[in-house]
Each structure stands twice: as structure tokens, then as C-alpha cells.
Amino acid sequence: MNETIAKLMQHRSIRKFTKDPITQEQLDAILSAAQQASTSSNMQAYSIIGITDKVLRSELAKLAGNQAYIEESPVFLVWCADLYRWEQAAKRHYGEVIPSTTENFIIGTVDTALAAQNAAVAAESLGLGIVYIGGIRNQPDKVSELLKLPQHVYPVFGMCIGVPDQSPLERPRLPRQAVYFENTYKQDAIDSAIDAYDETLSAYMTARSNGKASATWSQSMAGKAGPVRIHMRSFLEKQGFKLE
Amino acid sequence: MNETIAKLMQHRSIRKFTKDPITQEQLDAILSAAQQASTSSNMQAYSIIGITDKVLRSELAKLAGNQAYIEESPVFLVWCADLYRWEQAAKRHYGEVIPSTTENFIIGTVDTALAAQNAAVAAESLGLGIVYIGGIRNQPDKVSELLKLPQHVYPVFGMCIGVPDQSPLERPRLPRQAVYFENTYKQDAIDSAIDAYDETLSAYMTARSNGKASATWSQSMAGKAGPVRIHMRSFLEKQGFKLE
Numbered sequence: 001m002n003e004t005i006a007k008l009m010q011h012r013s014i015r016k017f018t019k020d021p022i023t024q025e026q027l028d029a030i031l032s033a034a035q036q037a038s039t040s041s042n043m044q045a046y047s048i049i050g051i052t053d054k055v056l057r058s059e060l061a062k063l064a065g066n067q068a069y070i071e072e073s074p075v076f077l078v079w080c081a082d083l084y085r086w087e088q089a090a091k092r093h094y095g096e097v098i099p100s101t102t103e104n105f106i107i108g109t110v111d112t113a114l115a116a117q118n119a120a121v122a123a124e125s126l127g128l129g130i131v132y133i134g135g136i137r138n139q140p141d142k143v144s145e146l147l148k149l150p151q152h153v154y155p156v157f158g159m160c161i162g163v164p165d166q167s168p169l170e171r172p173r174l175p176r177q178a179v180y181f182e183n184t185y186k187q188d189a190i191d192s193a194i195d196a197y198d199e200t201l202s203a204y205m206t207a208r209s210n211g212k213a214s215a216t217w218s219q220s221m222a223g224k225a226g227p228v229r230i231h232m233r234s235f236l237e238k239q240g241f242k243l244e
Numbered sequence: 245m246n247e248t249i250a251k252l253m254q255h256r257s258i259r260k261f262t263k264d265p266i267t268q269e270q271l272d273a274i275l276s277a278a279q280q281a282s283t284s285s286n287m288q289a290y291s292i293i294g295i296t297d298k299v300l301r302s303e304l305a306k307l308a309g310n311q312a313y314i315e316e317s318p319v320f321l322v323w324c325a326d327l328y329r330w331e332q333a334a335k336r337h338y339g340e341v342i343p344s345t346t347e348n349f350i351i352g353t354v355d356t357a358l359a360a361q362n363a364a365v366a367a368e369s370l371g372l373g374i375v376y377i378g379g380i381r382n383q384p385d386k387v388s389e390l391l392k393l394p395q396h397v398y399p400v401f402g403m404c405i406g407v408p409d410q411s412p413l414e415r416p417r418l419p420r421q422a423v424y425f426e427n428t429y430k431q432d433a434i435d436s437a438i439d440a441y442d443e444t445l446s447a448y449m450t451a452r453s454n455g456k457a458s459a460t461w462s463q464s465m466a467g468k469a470g471p472v473r474i475h476m477r478s479f480l481e482k483q484g485f486k487l488e
Contacts, residue, residue: 004369093466113357125248222337229347
């Protein structure tokens, strides 16, 4: 195993940071790595908003669920799927109305995630820690207004970056046979893998919480089964994504 | 700059591979790295189908645009957003109907991309080359049928992995000021950045094609502006994604 893979295997989300700043050189390296990620047909359909204004940061932290680390991390980035810039380029040579499609929505969302994950890997290679903030989609209309996002740009997730001030346990993942299949999907493999993972994760939760919690995976997943962030569809329509 | 960031900065898509195989150990490391990526609330909402059957590979290559490297690369993975497995777990403890939301569609698509990019980084750290295959969405209904994907699973992209048999130029990216903004999106910065990038990319295309092509970025982007893969919405509905 090489150093890069060793680092990838050590990933844990970090939710507590020291007061040490991130240098401009570190941030530049992280952003350069992000930009070098694969992108669909070179569309580069994402933008990154770095939040340096303290008042703005505090407002975003409230909108995203009020977690202290969003307000306190030295760097907080909002990763946006961005079809606007691509449209500005395309319409220089394309005379008709550019349709807003589900396909382009997928391209923007995927391009954003690929770039962000390169940033995460680069940050961790520098000894920094990161956590993704899905909570940026709790009130995406207000976030978009604060960040002055144009039509056809939407905030996919946030990311805190900083020097770790905690060392959480690595969370075990699903057994390989529930995630990787040869040639065809194996529905038969799922149930026993869930059984096994329920046990693994319950033991992990017990260890992590010093015995205070012991939820299985399926119990935790049931907690996410209700209608969560059901505003996303109407928000996206308001933001100009027609998903044709 | 450390070794990991140096590797990230050297990324180029590879579309020609030697006949050298990928070892089981290499594939295991790549899949382990993928599984260790961040995932929304530990949903791990993705699955990976490795295509080892030659007939199946050939059929998929035809469906995805008939590029030789899809048929010839030693490893070809189809990365799928997967809410099915999560639902199987959740419904063990959740008695009501689980809604199919745009939010969960985003989670599945993002989780898939984060895992895949970790796989790409791991592969490149081993000296291998990769290319993402968006063409897997050309005929996603047929792909889903061949791979026996259950409802609420869809193929997001493919990925070829192998030993590079070419050394393409690194493609320059958009200027930083068109992609990264402080605090608010800067629409004013876009036009001049497109001007500058049009020149950069035209020079790159000329060098790469030995003078046979010189398209600017905006010219290339206009080529993507028409209705592309407009079947995605109805395909996703057929696949059970209601996007409520």
C-alpha cells in the first residue's frame, strides 16, 4: 500500500478544529487539486464559494443546522453545481434556447462532487481534516440568496477544512459483497450483508459512545426514511432547473 | 507539494491501455479506498458493478458509444447510485412507504461520485490510468436491464482502469477567478475569464491535434448546448425515482 492509499483509508470526518489557520499556499493547493479532477466533456460545471466574512459565516452556520464547527473551522467552502458559466460560454455560439435537463443537472452534481473529493484528498494529504456539510441544503433558497447564486447554480454541500482537534474512530463500511458485484446486481446478497453490518456498526457505536448508544445500521437508516428536505424539488425549479 | 497532490495535479484521462492486467490486490485497494470516502449520514448510497464477462462488456461498450477502450481496458466498473439497499435496511424499522425524493436522488448521485473519485485517485497513485464514461447514460434503460439493477438504482457513469499506453497533454482548466469566489458569486468575473480560457484552450487543442483543430472552450461548450440525453428524466421515473 502506498502513502496516498494509506491516507484515503484513514479518512474520518473531522468536526472539531484547532485555531490554527490554513495558509494561502495550502488553500491554493487544495483548489488546484479540485480543479484538476475529471469533468464531463470539460464542462467544469461547478463553482466554489469560500466564506471569509464572519457575519456571513455565522448566518450560513445557522441555516445549515447550527453546528459549531461550521462557524469555527478556518476554511468553509460552499460547493455549487454551476450550469450558468457553461451557458454563458455556450450561448456565444449557440443561437437557440439552451434546455435545462436532468442530464445537465446530473453533470453539474457529479462534477461538483468529483472536484470536492479531490479537495478533500488534497487537504487530508496535508494533515488537515474535513467534513462535508449536507445541511447546506436545509434552506438552500436562503443560502443561494446570501451567496448571490445566479439561475442554474445550486449549493450541493459545504465543506469545513482545518487542523483536526479530535481523533475519532474510523467508521467501518458495508461489507464488500453488498457494494461490489460482478456483472449483475445481486439482490440476494443484500439481506445477510445488512445483518452482518448491523452487528458491526452497533459494536462501533457502542465503542464510540462509551456504551451510551448502540444503534444498528438499519436502525439509523430508518431515521432517514421519512420525508427529508422535500423542498429540494421546488427550490431547484425556482433556481431555474427544469429537469426536462 | 507532497506526492499525493503532485499525483492529483498530473491527472489526465487515459483512453488507451496496455494489455497488462490489474491484479486482484490492486483492485481490492481501489475498492477499499472507494468505500472509505465520505458518505451522507453513512447511507453509502452507491453500488459498483465490475464487468468481467466479455460478452456483457462488448454489449455495454456498444451501448456507451462504441469506444474501443471500454471493451479493451482490463477493468471496467459501472458506478450506480443505489437507494435500494438503504431502503432494504430502513424498512426493517420504518413502517410507512419511503418517499422517493429529489434530496435522496442527490445523495445517491453525490455518494457515487465521491466514492468513484477516491477509486480514481487510488488507481492513479498505483501508476494506473482511468477515464470516466458518461456514455453509460446514452441508453441507461438497456444498461440497467443487462446489469439487473433493481428499482431505485441507476447507472451514473462507467470507469475504465488500466496501465496507460498513451501520455496525453494535461488539459488546462478554467482560470481560478471563474471558479472560486469569496463570499458571493461574481457574475462580472465570468465573461473575461471565458475570453482568456478560450485562448488558452484553443492553443492547447492546436498543440494536442498537431494543428488540425483549434476550437475554443465556448465553441466546444456550444456543441453540448442542444438537447442531450433527454431520456434521463423518463428513464429515472421508470427506474422508480419519483424526484418528489
